[in-house]
Amino acid sequence: MNGKQVSKATLQRLPSYLTYLRTVPYRENISSAAIAGELGLGEIQVRKDLASVSGCGRPKTGYRTDKLIADLEEFLGYKNIDNAVVVGCGRLGMAILDYNGFSEYGMNIEAGFDADEDKVGVSQTGKEILPTEKLEEYCGKYDIKIGILCVPPECAFQACRMMVDAGIKAILNFAPVCPSAPEGIIVKNVNIAAQLAQLANSMANREYSEI
Amino acid sequence: MNGKQVSKATLQRLPSYLTYLRTVPYRENISSAAIAGELGLGEIQVRKDLASVSGCGRPKTGYRTDKLIADLEEFLGYKNIDNAVVVGCGRLGMAILDYNGFSEYGMNIEAGFDADEDKVGVSQTGKEILPTEKLEEYCGKYDIKIGILCVPPECAFQACRMMVDAGIKAILNFAPVCPSAPEGIIVKNVNIAAQLAQLANSMANREYSEI
DNA sequence: GTTTTATCGATACTATGTTATCGATAATAG
DNA sequence: CTATTATCGATAACATAGTATCGATAAAAC
Numbered sequence: 060m061n062g063k064q065v066s067k068a069t070l071q072r073l074p075s076y077l078t079y080l081r082t083v084p085y086r087e088n089i090s091s092a093a094i095a096g097e098l099g100l101g102e103i104q105v106r107k108d109l110a111s112v113s114g115c116g117r118p119k120t121g122y123r124t125d126k127l128i129a130d131l132e133e134f135l136g137y138k139n140i141d142n143a144v145v146v147g148c149g150r151l152g153m154a155i156l157d158y159n160g161f162s163e164y165g166m167n168i169e170a171g172f173d174a175d176e177d178k179v180g181v182s183q184t185g186k187e188i189l190p191t192e193k194l195e196e197y198c199g200k201y202d203i204k205i206g207i208l209c210v211p212p213e214c215a216f217q218a219c220r221m222m223v224d225a226g227i228k229a230i231l232n233f234a235p236v237c238p239s240a241p242e243g244i245i246v247k248n249v250n251i252a253a254q255l256a257q258l259a260n261s262m263a264n265r266e267y268s269e270i
Numbered sequence: 271m272n273g274k275q276v277s278k279a280t281l282q283r284l285p286s287y288l289t290y291l292r293t294v295p296y297r298e299n300i301s302s303a304a305i306a307g308e309l310g311l312g313e314i315q316v317r318k319d320l321a322s323v324s325g326c327g328r329p330k331t332g333y334r335t336d337k338l339i340a341d342l343e344e345f346l347g348y349k350n351i352d353n354a355v356v357v358g359c360g361r362l363g364m365a366i367l368d369y370n371g372f373s374e375y376g377m378n379i380e381a382g383f384d385a386d387e388d389k390v391g392v393s394q395t396g397k398e399i400l401p402t403e404k405l406e407e408y409c410g411k412y413d414i415k416i417g418i419l420c421v422p423p424e425c426a427f428q429a430c431r432m433m434v435d436a437g438i439k440a441i442l443n444f445a446p447v448c449p450s451a452p453e454g455i456i457v458k459n460v461n462i463a464a465q466l467a468q469l470a471n472s473m474a475n476r477e478y479s480e481i
Numbered sequence: 482g483t484t485t486t487a488t489c490g491a492t493a494c495t496a497t498g499t500t501a502t503c504g505a506t507a508a509t510a511g
Numbered sequence: 512c513t514a515t516t517a518t519c520g521a522t523a524a525c526a527t528a529g530t531a532t533c534g535a536t537a538a539a540a541c
Contacts, residue, residue: 066497067497067498075461078447079448092518101500102518103499104499106519107499107520110519116518118507119507120508121517121519135471136470136474137467141467143466150361150364150365151365153361154360154361154364154365157361161463161466163463164467165467165470166466166467204473229472229473231466236289237293237308237309239308247465247468247469247472248286248289252372252374252377254442254458255354256285256347256348256375257458258440258441258456259440260346260347262416262456277527278527279528279529301488301489312529312530315529317490318490318529325490328488329488329536330489330537331489331538332487332489
């Protein structure tokens with residue numbers, strides 16, 4: 060996007076700084092040590108991460124909270140909205156479809172799709188749920204490039220292919236499979252069960268620290 | 271747990287190998303190159319990762335699929351079941367409570383808790399939903415050490431404290447906040463909106479590859 | 482039985498990411 | 512106005528992770 064050189068590792072931590080800053084009781088300035096303490100990171104790491112996006116840090120006082128939030132939002136691209144659709148309107152899909160916290164991260168969920176005729180209609184918050192046959196038409200019409208895949212594992216491959224055919228270029232996959240996608244399509248797998256298991260393991264091994 | 275020296279990075283990839291092996295059409299043997307190709311990794315990396323847990327690789331043929339799956343399950347601790355509870359039975363909490371894929375990862379969701387009296391009862395699949403006042407008693411009685419936090423952000427801090435008071439030592443947090451927990455408690459934050467935003471960004475920057 | 486081939490595993494190298502040190506400086510106290 | 516203190520930012524040292532090279536070897540071909 061811009062020429063700033065930010066490491067992958069840093070990029071993954073930036074959202075957590077923003078989330079923290081948004082929820083912490085307001086104070087005009089905040090120090091790297093305070094952020095680090097709360098998030099279980101080193102203060103030097105925090106300074107280095109923030110230096111790559113903000114430059115509003117000042118000796119003795121720390122960072123101006125509101126400027127830092129604005130800079131993070133700017134850098135992370137949360138100021139211009141991206142649209143996405145949900146494919147698979149089971150319980151998880153519906154929860155995501157109606158979740159109202161996406162706008163804080165620059166995302167908007169436009170509509171849901173499901174193969175089951177009974178699901179077609181509108182969600183609790185009034186979002187459209189359409190049959191999967193309409194996916195291609197809809198994504199073309201509204202230029203949707205991002206899809207959230209929430210179908211059962213046995214349907215995941217087929218659903219994934221339909222999304223690709225519909226012109227979707229990035230897929231957030233909640234099915235516990237690794238659907239193969241053609242070149243140029245980004246798939247990010249989110250496996251809640253595996254994350255929970257990892258947590259259980261960390262605990263068993265006494266790896267005490269925030270992850 | 272055991273003395274094997276496995277890097278953090280490797281540990282994070284191991285579950286994805288297992289998920290892939292479980293869903294790929296069965297074949298007796300599989301090569302590192304095949305796994306790497308499907309998961310978008312380097313084959314050397316795959317070999318190195320697998321070497322730390324299995325040692326069933328053989329020249330010319332690759333790895334014995336079933337042995338590899340068994341070794342991964344063993345290593346990741348998916349063979350002995352850990353129990354967990356869900357705190358906050360909104361739509362996401364309910365979806366997790368009734369999701370049937372946890373056993374594959376050695377996890378079992380025992381019950382749900384909610385502050386809202388109307389939610390108390392049983393879930394669609396028959397799991398108990400109890401009032402939050404019962405959390406401490408329940409966790410003590412059944413020795414529950416793992417909790418999944420699915421409450422709205424404004425309740426997260428309070429709910430987190432209740433969980434800690436109830437003896438929970440590891441929290442998988444879906445609320446978009448960073449609840450501070452005392453020493454010895456592991457908190458793993460899962461922010462779906464932030465992950466979606468990151469995906470949108472990767473796409474915008476043409477970083478084509480599976481994440 | 483020897484040669485060829487596909488693949489692993491070990492070692493060495495390179496890149497990336499983290500932590501320590503230290504000088505610079507804004508705010509405060511004297 | 513000078514000294515002190517808290518904090519940042521840059522540079523350098525260190526640690527971790529990823530990649531390339533290469534010898535070893537099991538299976539298959541000849």
